[in-house]
Amino acid sequence: MNPYLPYSAVIDDIFVETEDGNLKTFRIVLENEEDRRNWTHRPGQFAMLSIAGKGEIPIGIASSPTEKGHLLFTVNRAGVVTTALHKMNVGDPIGVRGPLGNGFPVDSELKGKNIVIIAGGFAFTTLRATLIYMLEHRGDYENITVIYGARTPGMLLYKDELKQWQERDDLNVYITVDREAPGWDGLVGFVPTIAGQVKPSPENAAALICGPPIMIKFTMPPLEEVGWRNDQVYLSLENRMKCAIGICGHCNVGPVYVCKDGPVFTRAEVQRLPVEF
Amino acid sequence: MNERITQEIQSIAASMLESGQVAAFLGYSQGTLPGTMQPFVARDVEDAKKFSWNSFCVINLANYLPALLRSLEPPRRRGEPPPEGPLPKVGVLATGCWSRNMVVQIQENQIERQRAVIVGISSRGMVSRRKLEAAVGYREITHIEEQDNSLLVRGDGFEETINRWDVVRDNCQTCVHPDPVIYDKLIGSLSGDRKIPDRFRQVEEIEALSVDDRWQWFQNEISSCIRCYACRNACPLCYCPTCFVDDSRPQWVGKSIDPVDTALFHILRAYHCAGRCTDCGSCESVCPMGIRMRLFTKKLQKDVLELYGFEPGLDPDAPLPLSTYKMDDPEEFILTHIKKGDKK
């Protein structure tokens, strides 16, 4: 089994998520039926999307393993490979290498707990996978709270699904934008501010936080104020990756490889590592 | 002689650091192997005692100067202008070619003249460790003692006295400007320009080859290149924030040791140094594989001298021929449409 060889796949659908066009969700279907049947992943894991001739990029899997038959990836246009991906069309071939990484411990430590999902900007992708998984296994988890914010209403991901989640009564959903915007009658304020207002209880709880480092930095104080400990908080780190199997050396943060030992770490683990991410 | 220079460097550096004239002083300290020296920055009087000088100081100190000066500025965001008031200065040793590179750095706005306190030393040429190793038949050297005109070399079961000039580096042997061209303080005295009638002899030997033989020579010379970029990183001229080999949009050069990509790297880098290279020899001295890439830039040096009568770094006011533009440029390609009378 060659861990560098991606599964052959095809782009099945493309959806532009944000008003500036920089974020697109790609619905990808593995070509081989057996691969489709055998694929399984844990929310929080990622895959390497491979575009022959351009390269590979690590992208979090935005679809839950319960959404069978296809995989969703929400990709931000940033460099060579993502730009090429954004120019591709439905029906174009693409490679998928994965699932990689450790994912959130949804089938172990998180079971039976109150879950608080906090996300900023386009880091919400793997948390969508996590949320959908948890909703499919609703009985395994206690209260689920979602706090998600973006700069403007147009920059929010999965807008249709957000509306549906807000209407559920087994979910507490707080969607916020950084500043007032025409046509927006929801919450206004930075994610850390909203987290401070919601004051989720740390009692038998775990927090899954994904976002830019600055958001995480400011989100921790309001949580710590109500008693959250660092081992209750799960973060997903990012780093430059190439082999994604812990050999090539690009993604290491001190002794751990983000691709192999992560990308999910508790905040307690992260604080024991050098700040190299 | 080396001892005397070492003492002077130590005392000058100590006094400059003590008086606060400079925040750091850039020189050399003793290495852990015979025939190697380590570039060293002293930031206080105690450190200044570690300075040392001998014939193995082969890396151009101008290479470190811009980064060291920047590191002494108070931190600021990109785009923010530097703060008011004088910024900390750096003391630096300078031989002929190193000082010429500093002139080029001033002309290219990489350093400000007033922030560098230059201590000039006229160079007697630096010894090539590689030539010395060849001179003792590649037996392992454990001890080198320098006399003024010879080197006493000891190894396991042998001791030899080697004539110093025989093992001086190629570029130093053909050096015409050993004296520092700018300095604030001088150690020793100036020796004046040297007359070397055949200073481009190595280049002329290659020029005399047929085109096919020349290409063969070039390919053979770079065949052992491992793309470590020691040559580029040791060169004071190579300060581009993103080198052309590291560009990805578009990617000009492949990154592996494929011979075509490697040839492209060396040829393009040589051309980027044309008209600016002072033949300090750092590139060749640091190459782990012994590639003599300074011959490429030496050829271009010869061309620039013949075409423009120009040698870089001698005159801070002389415009750099390959990056200066004039309205009466005789070349048509820049002003073609106006020369041809079109209105664009």
Place this chain on the structure above:
Amino acid sequence: MKPLVLEKEQAGHWLKGLCNNFDIFAPLPTDKGYSDWQKWDGGDLFDVAKGVPKSSIKTFFFPQPEVLFQFNARASAPDAFRLREPKCQDKPRILFGVRPCDARSVVLNSMPYEEDPYFQKRIQETFIVGFLCREGCSTCFCKWTGGSPTGTEGMDVAAIDLGQVLYVEILSDKGKRLVGNGFFRSPTKDEETEAKDFVEKAKGQALDQDVASILRSKGLMHLYDAPFWNSVSEPCINCGTCTFLCPTCYCFDIQDETLRGKGRRIRYWDSCMFPLFTQHASGHNPRGDKLKRVRNRFMHKLKYFPDRFGPISCVGCGRCVRDCPVNIDIRQVLRSLLEI
């Protein structure tokens, strides 16, 4: 298998007999004054200086560039852009004259490369004939790293040069395949004594400490926050000399290249010393400072690797010490880490 002896005059004939089935490489003199790994041309095999050749043998286990996949880059083709593994047409190879440090490096590199099929295939196809060292150079420090001048880790055949003959020990099944062609005989009593003598008297610098276990026992952040990284990293010019010459540095980059309708995904050596090594597409660079990069390299080799795998990721060959353009000496760094 019992030890054997080969008359050195016969060595060339022995290897010639294997030429059809193997590519044979040996450290041979170059015109630049150092010896380096080259394809054996049938000439003298024993004209090499003591110590290690310029390059390590890692180029035989992960060459650069190494083609990982090939693909058709013409969009109209039915199999366009689908990656396929390349057909490998290399003959198996014999590396003749590998020093114990270089042979041991293969064992160390196999630890992180356990799941890499390309590397593992090359291990199976590469036969190492090692030469034990009578004494090291002043830059050799294999004993500090858990190796030894007479170590045989990683070798298929271990040879001791006794002047007229090579005294060899067969250490693996692969080794057995090499010595079956009638050139070898049993050693005489004298030769056996000489060989024992050689091993006992072999000299090498040693530290009276189990370096790897001391480093494993030290706190991670204690070493990371040590005050000496500033002075260690200051002269560094961030080239790739240390990483590319080092037998146990194994970082690589992967790129796709296309030319006239044919494409390939290759990997080639990358260096954590290069500023772009950790740069994200967003421009953020976790190790943008030179100090962070230099520290990371030493911490990886001397702390992170032993924490994960046991031994330190260094075999004491001394190449970086000899060739670092600014004389950053890993022995000094090691000592500092042991003392702090």
